Amino acid sequence: MAIKTSAWGEAKFPHLSNADYAFNSNGVYHTKLTIKKSDAQEDIKSIDAEISKLVAEEHKKKPGQTGLIKRAPLPYAIEGDEVTFKFKCNASGVNSKTKEPFTQKPTLVDHNLEQIPSDKNIWGGSIMRINYEIIPYSNASIGIGVSLRLKGAQIKKLVEGSNINISGFEPVEPITEVF
Numbered sequence: 001m002a003i004k005t006s007a008w009g010e011a012k013f014p015h016l017s018n019a020d021y022a023f024n025s026n027g028v029y030h031t032k033l034t035i036k037k038s039d040a041q042e043d044i045k046s047i048d049a050e051i052s053k054l055v056a057e058e059h060k061k062k063p064g065q066t067g068l069i070k071r072a073p074l075p076y077a078i079e080g081d082e083v084t085f086k087f088k089c090n091a092s093g094v095n096s097k098t099k100e101p102f103t104q105k106p107t108l109v110d111h112n113l114e115q116i117p118s119d120k121n122i123w124g125g126s127i128m129r130i131n132y133e134i135i136p137y138s139n140a141s142i143g144i145g146v147s148l149r150l151k152g153a154q155i156k157k158l159v160e161g162s163n164i165n166i167s168g169f170e171p172v173e174p175i176t177e178v179f
Helices: 041-061
Strands: 009-020 028-036 076-079 082-090 092-094 101-103 107-109 127-139 143-157
Touching (some): 028 143, 041 082, 041 127, 041 143
Parallel strands (some): 082 143, 107 143
Antiparallel strands (some): 009 127, 028 082, 076 082
């Protein structure tokens, strides 16, 4: 698969610095990227072309079942003048073909293509573009579709923070009375 580069967009709920282990014990690096609809057309065209190719292959395998081919949800959503893409990759696992264990992490670089230090915590609102691969799949319960495998990100505007959210608070006197 060829690596593609998305248009510039705004990250939503990124897990790029550290893997997300909430729903997958192997960990997942992921982000949503919201791009202006006019800038996202090349990515949409590539994704739709790959899905059309998969559907055509399925038609060849099962002629006469044109209306019965189930399609998986798209890896993007069009919302007015914006398109939100979903990118992800597993942090670790076992290769299905070679049966070898693997670990991976997306390459994160800044506007000068310098590596972003691992202690930087990339937050939503960061402006970036994503390197990705379009990965086709066919699953009986989900259908035919593609996922966008995250390979790396170039961050033009870094929004960072910590896991402690104290915005909107100010120091106050404690209550010492018992209720």
